[in-house]
Amino acid sequence: MVEQDVTLNALFEAGIWIETGTPGVYGKSAMFEAIIDGLEALVTEAETGAERVRFPPALAESTFIQSGYYKNFPHLAAHVHAFCGCEKTHASLVQSKDPLDQWRDNLAATDIVLTPAACYPLYPLAARRGPLPADGWLFDVQSYCFRREPSDSPDRLQMFRMREYVRIGSPQQVADFRNAWLERSKDMMSTLGLDYHLDVANDPFFGRAGRLMATSQREQALKFEMLLPVIDAERRTACLSFNYHQDHFGTTFDIRPADGSVAHTGCVGFGLERLTLALLRRHGLAPQTWSADLKRALQL
Numbered sequence: 001m002v003e004q005d006v007t008l009n010a011l012f013e014a015g016i017w018i019e020t021g022t023p024g025v026y027g028k029s030a031m032f033e034a035i036i037d038g039l040e041a042l043v044t045e046a047e048t049g050a051e052r053v054r055f056p057p058a059l060a061e062s063t064f065i066q067s068g069y070y071k072n073f074p075h076l077a078a079h080v081h082a083f084c085g086c087e088k089t090h091a092s093l094v095q096s097k098d099p100l101d102q103w104r105d106n107l108a109a110t111d112i113v114l115t116p117a118a119c120y121p122l123y124p125l126a127a128r129r130g131p132l133p134a135d136g137w138l139f140d141v142q143s144y145c146f147r148r149e150p151s152d153s154p155d156r157l158q159m160f161r162m163r164e165y166v167r168i169g170s171p172q173q174v175a176d177f178r179n180a181w182l183e184r185s186k187d188m189m190s191t192l193g194l195d196y197h198l199d200v201a202n203d204p205f206f207g208r209a210g211r212l213m214a215t216s217q218r219e220q221a222l223k224f225e226m227l228l229p230v231i232d233a234e235r236r237t238a239c240l241s242f243n244y245h246q247d248h249f250g251t252t253f254d255i256r257p258a259d260g261s262v263a264h265t266g267c268v269g270f271g272l273e274r275l276t277l278a279l280l281r282r283h284g285l286a287p288q289t290w291s292a293d294l295k296r297a298l299q300l
């Protein structure tokens with residue numbers, strides 16, 4: 001099978017994605033959404049006993065600050081602003097020849113930050129539940145996430161959906177969870193007919209100090225990514241990530257078992273748009289022509 005180029009223009013021309021006037025924010029067709037639903041169903045089938053929780057794609061600013069995201073990834077965060085003018089400024093805005101400039105001049109930060117990763121709203125919930133039980137917790141979350149990375153490359157979106165399983169427990173429980181998912185995801189890729197590479201990875205920490213953090217994260221193999229051809233067979237794209245946060249969120253949000261030690265956490269994240277693009281590249285832009293096995297697996 002010849003791989004199909006998945007460029008932004010090809011996606012627009014085929015009506016699979018819909019332009020909105022800003023890069024990295026696109027509408028999606030029914031077909032694209034059906035593939036995402038199929039992927040989510042596969043992900044759901046592969047795990048048992050997870051507690052499903054859904055949050056809107058917004059974090060309380062207090063959670064954002066407590067998480068420390070601003071220290072590591074200030075360049076990716078987006079804080080929601082809202083109109084703070086009075087009647088006079090509103091009247092002048094309505095009559096303005098430059099409404100955009102005036103509108104911007106009258107904005108002030110709210111107490112809402114856009115969710116940067118689907119697991120962030122969970123940690124305060126886990127902390128509020130009191131002592132961590134002996135089996136720990138396993139959550140299933142999905143959210144639109146925002147990262148300020150405008151780009152014309154279809155695999156780099158500003159708003160995208162991340163499905164995650166999040167394990168909170170002892171270091172061993174988190175390691176077992178991550179190892180199980182590293183194996184399970186390989187089976188999932190063969191079901192989907194996708195050719196993967198698994199590799200150690202790092203998060204895009206900000207600045208010079210961030211480079212040291214990235215090196216340390218790699219040295220300790222805290223992050224793995226499953227890389228698939230999406231745009232380019234040579235420059236593969238991370239479509240799944242397997243993260244071990246050690247005690248970072250346990251300490252930050254004060255999540256502890258009854259013995260007072262600190263909970264460890266880890267998550268596996270599925271980039272739903274990226275996985276869908278990998279399927280379109282591998283199997284073609286017309287899912288009705290995909291093999292019967294693949295259509296059955298994705299409930300298409």
Ligand code: 5GP
Binds near residue numbers: 155161162274
């Ligand atoms: P991470 O937190 O590891 O950076 O992201 C988790 C997953 O979200 C990634 O493995 C990837 O599949 C997806 N993801 C991260 N950044 C982007 C992006 O810019 N666009 C899209 N479509 N997905 C992303």
Ligand code: ZN
Binds near residue numbers: 119
């Ligand atoms: Zn996560």
